[in-house]
Amino acid sequence: MELLDRYLQAVKKHLPWQRQDDIIAELRANLEAQLEDKETELGRPLTKQEAEEWLKQLGSPIQVAARYQRQQYLIGPTLFPTYWYVLKLAFFWLTTVYVVARVITVAAQGSSVEAYAGIALGLPWIWLVNAAIITLIFAAIELSGTQFGGKIAQIPPMGAGWSPLDLPPVGAGDGEDKPWSFAKAIAEVIFGCLFFAWLLLVPHYPFLMFGPGAWYLASLPYTLAHAWWPFYWCMVAINGFELMWKIADLTGGAWHKRKLWRHWAMHLLSLIPLGILLAAPGQQLFLAKNAAANAKALSDANKGLHTALMIAVAVVALQIVWHAGKMAVESYRKRLAA
């Protein structure tokens, strides 16, 4: 039957090449036997329309051939949770490293809006390449497991070696719902007061910060630039503000509940003193005290500190964005549950 030959030829095209002749020979024998039965039952050969209907019932050649494929998926259900975990982890770290590295590079070269937009536009490509590489690696692991009968490798959190004892304690994820003891609240205020006093005394008694090294530093031909003073007073204001907030909580009886948003608000405020240092005129945070100062060493120290500050700002900003996102998702989840 010509239509059956055409059908089998079309199926063959989509079969794995090593087994296609064998599969087609078997399929032909089965279908011809079925055709014979049909024709015996009818007492005549099938009409073209009947033959067409019959072959359509069997399924399209691509569908029929696909059933003979050993593996119909790239990553199977056993490996998929590990794959998804690795993909999420890689996305997070790759995005963090890429954004921090690119922001620092762009800022060092003289920032422009186009350069920052370029960073954002580059992200989808980074994600795409990252996803493609990880998918290919896991597809290869899956293939080796199914083709060669090997055991599919698993990463510790999902593997057989995990233990309930390794799981984080309840509430360790955010800490907001965890009640704060009165003793801890008192200790926080006492140490806060001590730290605040120390902060106020440091400019007058540098040895409180540097120990005996303070006398050595004073002998160097370098001094701090003026920008350190607004930085210092800003730090004093932020710490004083936080301390007063804690004292108000303690006296007002609100000490038992920690507020996560306040913690991140303080983080946000910490960007202000860092910004003051970054905006120092000529990026000069150390100045020459006298002619004995080494101009190159001074320039290197200023550049080094400026870069370190930019990294610190980028890290703090990313932490804030990350936790703000987490808090937004959590609050949305709570609203949905309510």
Add this chain to the structure above:
Amino acid sequence: MGYSMTLTENLFENLRLELRRGCLTLAVLAQLKQEHYGYTLRKALAERGMEIDESTLYPLLRRLEAQGLLTSEWREEEKRNKRFYKLSSDGEQIFARLLEEWNAINTSITNLL
């Protein structure tokens, strides 16, 4: 209304297929205690109320053979070369264990209903 009916039907169809998938293997192994080639096996199963599409049964036979549960040989019958399948010794053991499992599930479900 029509849309939700389609959803319900789709859901039922997916669950039905899932339920049948494991049963088909058991039915095929049971029937291959006697030697069969693809088409006669399909007919024998259909006569006992277990209809299976060609596109499901024939690849399933290959998979079960690759897993060592079936043996096969090409032989001429009625002037046509056909591939005959039979349960292997490993297949017999696995079939006996699967049957036990099936009976246990069947009893549990009957008790639950």
